[in-house]
Amino acid sequence: MKRRNFIIKSTLASAGISLFSNSIFAFNIKDIHKTSKMIQNKSNIFPLSIATWNFPNASKRAGELLAEGASALDAVEQGVMVEEADIRNTTVGKGGAPDRDGNVTLDACIMDPSGNAGAVVYLKHTSKAASVARKVMEETPHVMLAGEGADLFAIQQGFEKEELFTDDSKAAYKEWLKNKEYKPIINIENHDTIGMLCIDENGYLAGACTSSGLSYKVNGRVGDSPIIGSGLFIDNEIGGAVATGMGEAIMKSVGSFLIVELMRQGQSPQTACEEAINRIIKANPNYKEFQAAFIAVNKKGEIGSHCIQKGFSYVKYQDGKNETILSSYNF
Structure with a gap:
């Protein structure tokens, strides 16, 4: 040359x-x-990590890895693993609340900058759902594995078989069995997901979303979290979005894909998130009874977030600082 x-x-x-x-x-x-x-890079825009809800330890883990030069894909995987391993978190990973029949089942998905994706649903024997989803993406020609097949694949890939029930989650389940009442509690019951988006020092995007789903759900129920385009969507040329809240409403709107497409058309991450929430509200007369929320980021590092009900927040790690930010909302 x-x-x-x-x-x-x-x-x-x-x-x-x-x-x-x-x-x-x-x-x-x-x-x-x-x-x-x-x-x-001296502009301090990249690298950048954002995550749903107030999960500062997860965001910090991802942000520090990015600062050390890690890829966005490695950062999102390692970031969400923090909450998957935290037994105090009853909505993600080990210690997650079971379904009505006493099964703790996990769902997750992951996307890389090239548009590759992997997902698992109804995973019962390992807490590292996002990591198993990454193995699906990288080691198979498929996008999603479910149930017994997902668990068998995880063991074949070297993941340790775990008991996902903890003493606390068992005690809570026994208490629930006394009345068997089910009504989502906004910002508590629906606080069921960690979704994370990262941009690394090269400007590449990746995302992950992992959850144990709604507490005491019907056996076999799967929400939006592992569904590409609903719980998570990444387009490295445009940006990414991730969702949390009532999965049924988010799935029917294909909300994360919608937000990325609106950004493609020139909307900011904020206005795109607002439009996605407005469409959910329009389609669901009972919208005041549940929460749905989105966070999004575009290639410029601009961030947006919006939800139905007051109380949702997200955490941002940027330039060595971890910050919890309250989302805008409709009601």
Whole structure:
């Protein structure tokens, strides 16, 4: 490859590099691109991590990995794993609330910058649902595995078989069995998902979404969290979106895909999230009885978030700072 000589005193001076007078340096064009990238990263926009709800430990884990140069895909996987392993979180991973028949089942999906995706549903024997979903994406020609097949695949891939019930979740289930009443509690029962979006230092996007689903759901129920386009959607040229809340309403609207398409048409992440929520409200007369929420980010690093009911928040890790931000809402 031919090399071009440039007198680049002014260019490098803008990057904070001093030159001796009258010096001439030979640079490959790739070096100039690298210098430009370094200057761009000084804007402190990238890398960036956002996650649903107030999960600062998960966001911090992802953000610190990104700051060390990790890929967006590695960051989202490791970030959501923090909550999958936290038995105090009764809506994700180990310790998640069971269905009405006493089964703790997990759902998750993951997407990489190339548009590849993997998902698992009704996973019963490992807490690392997002990681199993990544293996589906990378090690099989499929997008989704379910039930016994998903569990068998996880074991074949080296995941340890676990008991997902904990003492606390068993006690809560026994208490629920006394009355067997089921009515979602806004921002508590619907606080059922961690969805995460990351942009790495190269500007690549990835996302993950993992959940144990609604507490005391009907056996076999699957929500939006593992459904590509509903719980999560990534387009590396445009941006990404992830959802939380009442999965049935989100699935029927294909909300995350909708938000990315609205951003493709020129809308900001904020207005796109608002439109997605407005469509859910229009389609569901009982919208005041449940929560649905979205977060989104575009390629510029602009963030949007909107929900039906007051109380939803998201956490952002950027430039070494972890920040919880209350979402805008309709009611």
